[in-house]
Amino acid sequence: MYPYLRYTKSIVDAVIANKKGHSLDFADTSAVDIRCSVTDIDPMMEMNNGRILTVYDIGRTDFIIRTGLGRRLLKNRWSMVVAGSTIQYRKRIRLLDKVTIKTHIVAIDERWIYLEHSMWVKGKPCSSTLLRTGVTAKGRVIETKRVLEAMGKSGWEMPPTGYVKEWIESDTHRPWPPVA
Structure with a gap:
């Protein structure tokens, strides 16, 4: 089940942080702390890999709200x-571990905003994911130029380089599953 209560709390916390002057610039990194709960673990007594992707929603939402993108949306x-x-996994997250979720933009191209999330326990990285995200209007992805203008960041550039550029390139070669 989706962690609606935890997610709602993270939205309230981000709004309060903004009101207290803890807003973020688009170039900043968001950091949110959560605790691995009993609803997060799998039979191996560690945070389930699917839950990790779901919990990253909390980091992304915090980043969106605290940068002001949420208001523009x-x-x-x-x-x-x-x-x-x-996604890459490096270290297990166990029940009751305090987890810090970090979120930041690693690249922007004409259509996509590339976000990187990472989870940390006791100062050690546990997992990291790279996301291709887009802003949509009427069901269509809009140019990032429009998003940046709305954010007061006209002319701000962060083209894909390194592993982000390599992932984008390799993803173009990935075939879709055949139609049955």
């Missing part, structure tokens, strides 16, 4: 969509 009747992801 609401004002313009835009939405945000995840169009692709890749």
